[in-house]
Amino acid sequence: MPQEDITTVAHDERYDAQRIESKWFERWQQDPELYAAERDSTKQKYYVLEMLPYPSGALHMGHVRNYSIGDALARYMWMNGYNVLHPMGWDSFGLPAENAAIANNTPPKDWTLRNIANMKAQMKRLGFAYDWSREVTTCLPDYYRWNQWFFLKLYEKGLAYRKKSRVNWCPKCATVLANEQVVGGHCWRHEDTVVEQRELEQWFLRITQYADELLRDLEKLKEWPEKVRTMQRNWIGRSEGALVDFKLDSPSGSFGDKIQVFTTRIDTIYGATSLQLAPQHPLVVDFAAGNPDLRAKVDQLISEQGKAREVGDIGEIEKHGVNTGRYALNPFNNSKVPIWVANYILMDYGTGAIMSVPAHDERDFDFAKKYKIDIRIVILPNSGDPEETVTEPPLPFTTMDGMVVNSGPFSGLSCEEAVKKMSEYAESHGFGKATVTFRLKDWGISRQRYWGTPIPMLYCENDGIVPVPESELPVVLPENVDITLSGGSPLGRVSSFVNTMCPKCGGPARRETDTMDTFVDSSWYFYRYTDSQNNTAPFDSGTIDYWFPIDQYIGGVEHAILHLIYSRFWTKFMRDMGLVKNDEPVERLFTQGMIIKNGAKMSKSLGNVVSPDDMVERYGADSARMYTLFATSPESELDWQDAGIEGVQRFLSRVHRFVARNAQNASSERPDGGTARQIQRKLHQTIKRVSDDFQGRWHFNTSVAAIMELVNALYATEDKETSGSRLPADVLRDVQRNLVLLLAPFAPYLAHELWEMLGEKQSLLRAAWPKYDPALAKEDEIEIPVQVNGKLRGRFVVPADAEESTVKANALADENVKVYIAGKQVVKIVLVPGKLINIVVR
RNA sequence: GCGAAAGUGGCGGAAUUGGCAGACGCACCAGACUUAGGAUCUGGCGGGUAAAACCGUGGGGGUUCGAGUCCCCCCUUUCGCACCA
Numbered sequence: 001m002p003q004e005d006i007t008t009v010a011h012d013e014r015y016d017a018q019r020i021e022s023k024w025f026e027r028w029q030q031d032p033e034l035y036a037a038e039r040d041s042t043k044q045k046y047y048v049l050e051m052l053p054y055p056s057g058a059l060h061m062g063h064v065r066n067y068s069i070g071d072a073l074a075r076y077m078w079m080n081g082y083n084v085l086h087p088m089g090w091d092s093f094g095l096p097a098e099n100a101a102i103a104n105n106t107p108p109k110d111w112t113l114r115n116i117a118n119m120k121a122q123m124k125r126l127g128f129a130y131d132w133s134r135e136v137t138t139c140l141p142d143y144y145r146w147n148q149w150f151f152l153k154l155y156e157k158g159l160a161y162r163k164k165s166r167v168n169w170c171p172k173c174a175t176v177l178a179n180e181q182v183v184g185g186h187c188w189r190h191e192d193t194v195v196e197q198r199e200l201e202q203w204f205l206r207i208t209q210y211a212d213e214l215l216r217d218l219e220k221l222k223e224w225p226e227k228v229r230t231m232q233r234n235w236i237g238r239s240e241g242a243l244v245d246f247k248l249d250s251p252s253g254s255f256g257d258k259i260q261v262f263t264t265r266i267d268t269i270y271g272a273t274s275l276q277l278a279p280q281h282p283l284v285v286d287f288a289a290g291n292p293d294l295r296a297k298v299d300q301l302i303s304e305q306g307k308a309r310e311v312g313d314i315g316e317i318e319k320h321g322v323n324t325g326r327y328a329l330n331p332f333n334n335s336k337v338p339i340w341v342a343n344y345i346l347m348d349y350g351t352g353a354i355m356s357v358p359a360h361d362e363r364d365f366d367f368a369k370k371y372k373i374d375i376r377i378v379i380l381p382n383s384g385d386p387e388e389t390v391t392e393p394p395l396p397f398t399t400m401d402g403m404v405v406n407s408g409p410f411s412g413l414s415c416e417e418a419v420k421k422m423s424e425y426a427e428s429h430g431f432g433k434a435t436v437t438f439r440l441k442d443w444g445i446s447r448q449r450y451w452g453t454p455i456p457m458l459y460c461e462n463d464g465i466v467p468v469p470e471s472e473l474p475v476v477l478p479e480n481v482d483i484t485l486s487g488g489s490p491l492g493r494v495s496s497f498v499n500t501m502c503p504k505c506g507g508p509a510r511r512e513t514d515t516m517d518t519f520v521d522s523s524w525y526f527y528r529y530t531d532s533q534n535n536t537a538p539f540d541s542g543t544i545d546y547w548f549p550i551d552q553y554i555g556g557v558e559h560a561i562l563h564l565i566y567s568r569f570w571t572k573f574m575r576d577m578g579l580v581k582n583d584e585p586v587e588r589l590f591t592q593g594m595i596i597k598n599g600a601k602m603s604k605s606l607g608n609v610v611s612p613d614d615m616v617e618r619y620g621a622d623s624a625r626m627y628t629l630f631a632t633s634p635e636s637e638l639d640w641q642d643a644g645i646e647g648v649q650r651f652l653s654r655v656h657r658f659v660a661r662n663a664q665n666a667s668s669e670r671p672d673g674g675t676a677r678q679i680q681r682k683l684h685q686t687i688k689r690v691s692d693d694f695q696g697r698w699h700f701n702t703s704v705a706a707i708m709e710l711v712n713a714l715y716a717t718e719d720k721e722t723s724g725s726r727l728p729a730d731v732l733r734d735v736q737r738n739l740v741l742l743l744a745p746f747a748p749y750l751a752h753e754l755w756e757m758l759g760e761k762q763s764l765l766r767a768a769w770p771k772y773d774p775a776l777a778k779e780d781e782i783e784i785p786v787q788v789n790g791k792l793r794g795r796f797v798v799p800a801d802a803e804e805s806t807v808k809a810n811a812l813a814d815e816n817v818k819v820y821i822a823g824k825q826v827v828k829i830v831l832v833p834g835k836l837i838n839i840v841v842r
Numbered sequence: 843g844c845g846a847a848a849g850u851g852g853c854g855g856a857a858u859u860g861g862c863a864g865a866c867g868c869a870c871c872a873g874a875c876u877u878a879g880g881a882u883c884u885g886g887c888g889g890g891u892a893a894a895a896c897c898g899u900g901g902g903g904g905u906u907c908g909a910g911u912c913c914c915c916c917c918u919u920u921c922g923c924a925c926c927a
Contacts, residue, residue, distance in 0.1 A: 701867095
């Protein structure tokens with residue numbers, strides 16, 4: 001039957017992604033080494049890392065995009081002869097496993113390991129070349145025992161401590177959240193849930209000890225996105241100022257006789273006409289103790305603050321306050337100022353108390369106007385001319401570029417001088433000092449949850465808090481635990497876990513039942529990859545010296561603060577322990593854009609979720625991967641369009657067809673030298689464009705576009721009758737080979753298939769990246785456009801190596817022109833390749 | 843409100859240093875091959891015109907022989923921060 005003939009012929013040329021991909025998938029399964037190029041520590045190293053996923057059940061397109069970038073880079077670096085480390089793992093502790101456990105009555109461990117198995121299979125199917133021998137799974141004891149080990153070291157160094165404090169509590173998660181996990185007053189996981197404040201005993205890590213260095217070293221991270229550095233800078237929130245004590249008019253019971261305020265503008269202190277306290281301030285609690293009316297008003301302020309957090313994005317709430325009827329003394333001039341409580345004062349910044357200077361602070365100004373509090377001007381604009389001195393500046397006048405007035409002995413100083421002198425004065429008189437405060441708070445890591453690393457601490461009646469001895473690690477998370485989302489940590493109900501013996505006195509002791517924040521796991525996992533089987537240490541320090549810092553880290557910008565600040569802290573702490581030498585974990589950071597569809601985030605409720613499995617099944621892994629790189633540049637948001645991935649698939653099938661058609665019939669019927677030269681030029685221009693993108697801008701969309709142009713040019717060499725290329729055999733062979741190499745980082749399955757089809761014997765993974773030859777890329781002739789008075793009037797076509805020419809362009813014949821270059825009249829024109837010649841008529 | 847990034851055809855996006863705006867792809871149109879085409883190949887495709895001219899990179903100014911690109915003002919969008927004293 002003729003139909004059979006057609007299909008037989010078509011079979012070779014038709015791009016059957018499923019057939020090709022399953023063939024190579026099977027081969028790679030059988031030889032895992034094919035996933036990872038040979039390791040050779042004499043070569044220069046390159047550590048490319050993608051953020052490890054939470055095993056939620058299945059990959060989403062964001063993962064595919066992230067890993068497609070990393071995998072392309074890893075393959076490119078391999079082909080360029082580097083010793084590449086490209087690992088993958090699982091951030092596998094966390095609340096969703098507990099929720100799933102409750103919903104499906106499955107132990108969190110089973111659920112998690114099943115998800116890992118599924119997602120790992122998806123990754124393999126997508127053809128990502130990870131070195132699976134280094135896989136890290138954070139929920140397994142051989143990993144989390146080192147969390148515990150680090151915790152003990154932190155505790156030894158005084159960097160882990162326990163204190164009772166007001167903490168953020170998410171009622172949905174039924175656990176504490178770190179400050180970093182509260183977004184606009186809401187839980188980072190539950191955008192609709194308002195975070196509550198609770199008093200709890202918690203374990204904290206003293207990240208603030210590194211606040212200064214974390215800030216300072218941001219300067220070193222030149223290869224990080226500026227956006228991320230700014231976010232971290234703001235988050236750390238360093239501000240220089242002074243602490244000043246105001247004496248209370250009468251000592252207040254438990255609180256003492258003075259109140260400390262923090263200010264960045266001590267130079268304005270003579271203008272302080274009230275003190276403002278946060279509603280939660282202990283002195284307010286004191287004042288309100290015998291004053292139910294005040295208590296009620298203060299409670300009202302607290303609730304207003306809560307609402308402000310709830311509203312979140314609406315902005316500042318209206319300022320309210322209440323006068324306590326008490327007074328304090330300004331230590332500089334002994335003036336008596338009323339003490340107020342105000343809803344715009346935050347307890348968790350500075351001292352929770354401020355001096356209010358209405359004339360020179362916008363917020364204080366608003367407040368003072370509302371409550372008719374005195375406004376006292378102590379700074380004037382610094383005109384430099386005493387005659388022109390303004391005595392009534394527009395209020396509030398907040399600039400630092402001014403002169404201090406009405407301020408006793410400090411009058412006449414510039415603001416800057418006054419800040420310095422007044423701080424010194426306060427310090428020498430014992431009522432204040434210059435200081436630095438940070439917005440960054442210590443990292444609360446206790447979680448009242450089951451599925452996390454047990455905190456290796458014990459509570460003994462005799463010895464108090466006792467660390468679990470190192471030799472007894474890991475403290476293994478018990479299985480078969482009854483999980484509920486209320487009533488405290490599920491571990492607290494496992495008596496065989498809780499009850500133990502004190503290693504100091506041998507008496508009964510209780511284990512800590514809280515587990516660690518999962519951000520602990522991800523703070524150092526990338527070190528573990530270098531030595532993932534080590535069971536005597538978290539890793540070998542010598543191996544770290546070779547691999548670190550990470551050359552390229554790739555992930556979502558949503559981790560700009562949390563994960564990336566904790567990781568930096570962890571590295572600095574390990575450095576101070578002598579475990580690592582690097583100050584920073586990551587040399588270059590890349591944050592890829594989100595994937596959206598129809599203008600919205602993909603979500604089940606919107607029904608616009610694109611599933612990687614579905615895409616692989618319909619178009620193949622190569623098409624799915626390549627589309628995520630081609631649709632837009634990696635840092636931009638990507639609006640998913642199925643028509644776009646179809647286009648990529650069409651392109652891959654064009655590549656396949658061209659190579660399949662021309663792989664065998666190497667002897668061309670009509671060799672054509674000129675076409676060959678053009679194709680070689682195009683090839684080498686393409687090699688340059690793709691290589692440049694890898695080394696610089698990472699605009700893989702333009703890399704792919706360049707390869708498409710090359711393929712279009714190859715199609716133009718085909719004979720219309722026979723569909724065979726008219727290129728000479730050697731050129732055809734060379735260009736096909738290089739085309740496959742260029743394709744390898746983006747579409748590895750097809751590249752392997754075609755590589756084999758071309759009869760190449762060496763593994764594609766070990767093949768060298770095409771070498772760019774500028775001589776071959778160079779144009780023989782160049783066009784130089786000529787412009788007259790800003791209008792394009794003609795062009796010269798000259799040999800590429802020409803240096804001089806004369807004006808002959810026909811378009812210019814009838815112009816009565818003088819010729820200028822760079823503003824000078826010239827007779828002869830010097831040609832600069834790529835530059836336009838300008839002719840000005842004067 | 844503060845800070846940052848961005849604004850280019852019907853759409854996603856190119857234009858790395860100021861030098862032919864719209865590469866590449868999608869969609870669309872036409873042709874070829876076909877019993878057929880949701881396959882493939884070839885061509886077209888910013889507006890405008892019979893063809894030119896001319897007009898076009900959010901708006902308005904400016905610098906320059908020349909501006910999507912540099913400078914100033916404004917508008918819009920997105921992101922981050924948001925009473926941090």
